[in-house]
Amino acid sequence: xxxxxxxxxxxxxxxxxxxxxxxxxxxxxxxxxxxxxxxxxxxxxxxxxxxxxxxxxxxxxxxxxxxxxxxxxxxxxxxxxxxxxxxxxxxxxxxxxxxxxxxxxxxxxxxxx
Amino acid sequence: xxxxxxxxxxxxxxxxxxxxxxxxxxxxxxxxxxxxxxxxxxxxxxxxxxxxxxxxxxxxxxxxxxxxxxxxxxxxxxxxxxxxxxxxxxxxxxxxxxxxxxxxxxxxxx
Numbered sequence: 114x115x116x117x118x119x120x121x122x123x124x125x126x127x128x129x130x131x132x133x134x135x136x137x138x139x140x141x142x143x144x145x146x147x148x149x150x151x152x153x154x155x156x157x158x159x160x161x162x163x164x165x166x167x168x169x170x171x172x173x174x175x176x177x178x179x180x181x182x183x184x185x186x187x188x189x190x191x192x193x194x195x196x197x198x199x200x201x202x203x204x205x206x207x208x209x210x211x212x213x214x215x216x217x218x219x220x221x222x223x224x225x226x
Numbered sequence: 227x228x229x230x231x232x233x234x235x236x237x238x239x240x241x242x243x244x245x246x247x248x249x250x251x252x253x254x255x256x257x258x259x260x261x262x263x264x265x266x267x268x269x270x271x272x273x274x275x276x277x278x279x280x281x282x283x284x285x286x287x288x289x290x291x292x293x294x295x296x297x298x299x300x301x302x303x304x305x306x307x308x309x310x311x312x313x314x315x316x317x318x319x320x321x322x323x324x325x326x327x328x329x330x331x332x333x334x335x336x
Binding site for chain 1: 262
């Protein structure tokens with residue numbers, strides 16, 4: 114374990130379903146992120162939260178809805194997804210601004226059928 | 227945002243030293259350079275981070291010339307388990323918005 118825990122590890126959902134991905138970190142980090150990694154594509158930054166406030170929404174469709182109730186937890190709510198949304202969804206955290214040092218979770222492998 | 231350019235792939239043999247170079251011509255004064263390793267179906271793992279000159283840890287070395295427009299990740303004596311994708315990232319000064327490029331796929335052969 115890296116210190117960032119993602120659940121579930123695998124998820125299969127229909128296009129009409131509603132599901133949520135969960136991310137948890139107890140590293141004392143102040144910023145959390147969602148990334149999407151599709152097959153043979155670079156990681157795409159989706160959302161950034163700094164001190165529980167969303168500071169980046171990288172043109173992500175509204176069928177993806179993030180939630181950050183506190184600095185340790187991050188959710189990604191999913192509804193009416195499309196098959197092309199199938200990907201590995203990665204959560205990460207960092208200590209704060211201006212420094213690298215992402216700690217990533219193991220990801221959720223999402224398949225939309 | 228500083229953009230990075232890396233070779234798409236590299237081949238090596240076990241026991242060799244591997245050097246992966248990254249270009250970042252538009253790096254800003256406050257930006258750090260960070261390298262990650264990613265295995266299939268796993269999240270990237272932090273390898274090393276630096277600002278200038280040379281940084282070394284138990285896994286790798288990072289060489290950064292004075293103009294900081296490039297950097298080189300050096301992996302000593304690679305093994306088969308080092309086969310992975312390696313990403314070079316340059317930090318954004320406003321928020322932690324690090325954009326990953328395509329990375330370098332390193333293939334270590336026996």
